[in-house]
Amino acid sequence: MQNQQNQIETIRMPSIIRETIKIFRQRGKTVGLVPTMGALHNGHLALVRRSSIENDATIVSIFVNPLQFGANEDFAKYPRNISDDKDKLKEIGNVVLFMPDDMLMYPKGYSTYIDIGEIGTRLCGKYRPGHFNGVATVVCKLLNLIKPDRAYFGLKDYQQIVIIKKLVNELNMDIDILTAQTVREYDGLAMSSRNAYLNSEERKDAQLIYKALKTVETQLLDKSITPADVQSLMESTLRTGSHVKEIQYASIFDHETLIDISTSNVNNYKGKKVLLAAAVIIGSTRLIDNLLIEL
Amino acid sequence: MQNQQNQIETIRMPSIIRETIKIFRQRGKTVGLVPTMGALHNGHLALVRRSSIENDATIVSIFVNPLQFGANEDFAKYPRNISDDKDKLKEIGNVVLFMPDDMLMYPKGYSTYIDIGEIGTRLCGKYRPGHFNGVATVVCKLLNLIKPDRAYFGLKDYQQIVIIKKLVNELNMDIDILTAQTVREYDGLAMSSRNAYLNSEERKDAQLIYKALKTVETQLLDKSITPADVQSLMESTLRTGSHVKEIQYASIFDHETLIDISTSNVNNYKGKKVLLAAAVIIGSTRLIDNLLIEL
Numbered sequence: 001m002q003n004q005q006n007q008i009e010t011i012r013m014p015s016i017i018r019e020t021i022k023i024f025r026q027r028g029k030t031v032g033l034v035p036t037m038g039a040l041h042n043g044h045l046a047l048v049r050r051s052s053i054e055n056d057a058t059i060v061s062i063f064v065n066p067l068q069f070g071a072n073e074d075f076a077k078y079p080r081n082i083s084d085d086k087d088k089l090k091e092i093g094n095v096v097l098f099m100p101d102d103m104l105m106y107p108k109g110y111s112t113y114i115d116i117g118e119i120g121t122r123l124c125g126k127y128r129p130g131h132f133n134g135v136a137t138v139v140c141k142l143l144n145l146i147k148p149d150r151a152y153f154g155l156k157d158y159q160q161i162v163i164i165k166k167l168v169n170e171l172n173m174d175i176d177i178l179t180a181q182t183v184r185e186y187d188g189l190a191m192s193s194r195n196a197y198l199n200s201e202e203r204k205d206a207q208l209i210y211k212a213l214k215t216v217e218t219q220l221l222d223k224s225i226t227p228a229d230v231q232s233l234m235e236s237t238l239r240t241g242s243h244v245k246e247i248q249y250a251s252i253f254d255h256e257t258l259i260d261i262s263t264s265n266v267n268n269y270k271g272k273k274v275l276l277a278a279a280v281i282i283g284s285t286r287l288i289d290n291l292l293i294e295l
Numbered sequence: 296m297q298n299q300q301n302q303i304e305t306i307r308m309p310s311i312i313r314e315t316i317k318i319f320r321q322r323g324k325t326v327g328l329v330p331t332m333g334a335l336h337n338g339h340l341a342l343v344r345r346s347s348i349e350n351d352a353t354i355v356s357i358f359v360n361p362l363q364f365g366a367n368e369d370f371a372k373y374p375r376n377i378s379d380d381k382d383k384l385k386e387i388g389n390v391v392l393f394m395p396d397d398m399l400m401y402p403k404g405y406s407t408y409i410d411i412g413e414i415g416t417r418l419c420g421k422y423r424p425g426h427f428n429g430v431a432t433v434v435c436k437l438l439n440l441i442k443p444d445r446a447y448f449g450l451k452d453y454q455q456i457v458i459i460k461k462l463v464n465e466l467n468m469d470i471d472i473l474t475a476q477t478v479r480e481y482d483g484l485a486m487s488s489r490n491a492y493l494n495s496e497e498r499k500d501a502q503l504i505y506k507a508l509k510t511v512e513t514q515l516l517d518k519s520i521t522p523a524d525v526q527s528l529m530e531s532t533l534r535t536g537s538h539v540k541e542i543q544y545a546s547i548f549d550h551e552t553l554i555d556i557s558t559s560n561v562n563n564y565k566g567k568k569v570l571l572a573a574a575v576i577i578g579s580t581r582l583i584d585n586l587l588i589e590l
Contacts, residue, residue: 014467111412112431112465118406136407145467170407172309172440 008090010097014105014145017059017098021146029056033148035139038062039079039193040088043183047152050180052092059146060089061098063105067113067134079193098146105141113137114171116163122258123159124279124288127248135160136167143168143175151175156182156190158275158290159258182289184210190289202283205241209289212237212250213276217293220252227252227262227269234278243283250278255292269295303385305392309400309440312354312393316441324351328443330434333357334374334488335383338478342447345475347387354441355384356393358400362408362429374488393441400436408432409466411458417553418454419574419583422543430455431462438463438470446470451477451485453570453585454553477584479505485584497578500536507532507545508571508586515547515590522547522557522564529573538577545573550587564590 011017024031032051036044040062051058062085069075082099089095113133119125120132143151153161165177183191188210189203198206212234219225225233234250251262253275261269277290306312319326327346331339335357346353357380364370377394384390408428414420415427438446448456460472478486483505484498493501507529514520520528529545546557548570556564572585 018467018469110465111414112462113410113412115408115410116406117408141465141467144469147469167407170405170436172313172436174313174439174442 008086008095008097010086010099012099012101012104014100017096017100018145020096021059024057030150031055031146031148032058033142033146033151034058034060035142035151035153036060036062037064037078037193038085039081039196040085041183041191041193041195043154043156043180043191045088045092046183047154047180048089048092048095050178051150051152052094054178055148055150056094058092058095059098059148060095061100061142061146063098063100063138063142065105065134065138066102067106067137068131069134070128070130073128074194074197079196105138114140114167116167119159119166119258120163123249123253123277125159127279127286132159132163136163139164140167140171143173148175150178152178152180154182155179155292156192156289158277158292162256162258188214190287192287194285194287197285198283202243202285205243205282206287208238208241208244209278209280209287212278213289213291216252216276217291220293220295226266227264227274228266230262230276234276238278238280241282244280245283246281248279248281248286250280252276266295271295303381303390303392305381305394307394307396307399309395312391312395313440315391316354319352325445326350326441326443327353328437328441328446329353329355330437330446330448331355331357332359332373332488333380334376334491335380336478336486336488336490338449338451338475338486340383340387341478342449342475343384343387343390345473346445346447347389349473350443350445351389353387353390354393354443355390356395356437356441358393358395358433358437360400360429360433361397362401362432363426364429365423365425368423369489369492374491400433409435409462411462414454414461414553415458418544418548418572420454422574422581427454427458431458434459435462435466438468443470445473447473447475449477450474450587451487451584453572453587457551457553483509485582487582489580489582492580493578497538497580500538500577501582503533503536503539504573504575504582504584507573508584511547511571512586512588515588521561522559522569523561525557525571529571533573533575536577539575540578541576543574543576543581545575547571561590566590 032055034047034051064078114136116136125132161179187207189206216230216233230252238244251260254261255273255275273294279288327350329342329346359373409431411431420427482502484501511525511528525547533539546555549556550568550570568589574583
């Protein structure tokens with residue numbers, strides 16, 4: 001399983017990955033899973049490296065899951081760079097790539113879906129109906145197939161993590177869901193495969209998302225604003241960018257329920273973690289980011 | 296684990312059953328699961344005995360799953376005879392009883408559900424909306440919690456078996472779903488916990504369900520009728536009972552898709568398995584039965 005020829009083992013069939021994992025298990029190996037949609041960046045690679053340290057074997061899945069894209073979203077044009085992805089992964093030890101075709105994951109007549117409930121309709125779910133049920137369904141499938149000891153997700157997709165932890169807990173799966181800090185560009189922009197869509201002008205405006213988050217963080221922590229001021233302050237920062245076409249949300253949320261707490265009594269959250277989060281359309285690219293802070 | 300004191304080990308906590316299974320696994324034991332709602336009859340016990348033969352350890356779950364009962368159904372009055380159930384199980388070797396409380400299976404805020412799709416809306420699903428999604432959800436939870444090598448279900452609930460096999464296959468679970476023939480009373484009535492609801496007059500009429508199934512089976516096999524005649528012949532047999540209040544369905548179905556094939560070309564099904572199935576309300580008790588036959 002060492003990548004001695006500097007090539008990465010790539011498996012496409014669910015039945016083969018299942019047998020591969022069984023062999024690992026028979027040898028007493030622990031298994032980590034890093035589910036991705038490919039177009040790997042340093043955020044993904046940080047997760048893979050962590051899994052590679054914490055487990056004997058790491059499965060990286062690359063699957064652009066059609067279920068989690070809306071009809072008007074970017075499924076068709078979502079970046080796919082398998083050759084680059086393999087080059088990046090082969091530098092990390094003990095990695096197997098699982099790259100199933102759509103028809104192997106959702107064969108003809110497929111009809112079993114997870115409904116994660118109201119939490120999937122908040123924040124991004126409001127603007128991407130069905131998205132989180134699609135995420136929950138594919139993650140449920142991957143977790144059942146790979147049966148990892150640990151699965152790794154980046155905190156940039158904070159709502160996704162809340163939902164996957166809920167899925168694993170409520171469907172009684174025995175898997176540790178581990179998270180890693182958002183990896184950022186030099187100017188704070190959260191790494192995302194979708195950053196590739198931005199032209200240079202849009203790219204400049206994209207840094208405003210992190211700037212808005214950090215501005216409200218600073219002012220909340222030094223008490224110069226309260227949660228009630230978060231939305232307007234974030235929005236005024238974001239609106240300085242001429243390519244910022246839409247602010248879907250930019251506010252402060254309970255970090256567990258994801259309910260907007262901008263009008264809640266600030267004293268209820270004293271000493272507690274809260275989520276600052278935003279979803280913004282820059283040019284025609286939808287970007288999200290968040291910060292978890294303690295009030 | 297031998298029931299030497301003639302008592303059965305009873306576990307209520309999901310976390311404890313999980314640890315119990317882990318110990319079995321560490322010892323290299325195979326595990327069978329027989330999910331039930333209690334009020335055990337010989338149909339259940341045949342499944343438990345088979346699991347006891349085929350696995351080193353058998354978990355029998357007793358959980359009257361609120362999710363699979365409609366608002367106007369018999370959840371509250373569903374028969375519960377835990378003491379009798381334990382007496383019956385303790386005669387069978389290597390059985391552990393798992394009997395979780397509702398609040399352990401569906402804690403406050405629970406919101407993760409399986410949607411099994413159109414197949415759950417056919418036959419019984421048409422009359423019990425949401426029933427099969429409730430079944431799929433609890434079975435998914437039990438399978439994830441127990442992680443059995445094999446799980447056992449009775450063919451009396453034929454649609455349930457089709458749905459559970461679909462669930463396991465489509466969510467990529469690695470568990471063998473095994474089935475056992477319907478166990479019947481002396482007059483052919485399929486054993487069911489709900490038979491306890493019948494008074495003696497209704498009990499007499501209840502045998503008409505099996506009689507109707509066997510009548511159409513015989514006449515289909517000797518070619519004296521075609522699938523197009525099945526509904527009317529079954530209904531005329533059933534209607535001889537004065538306590539037969541409603542025939543929800545009584546027809547012939549594709550055994551995989553569960554689509555009614557009474558108007559299909561009989562030649563398409565020559566040499567193939569088909570399902571004869573009925574759901575009937577006798578007095579105020581809903582009973583189901585079926586026969587799988589080869590045309």
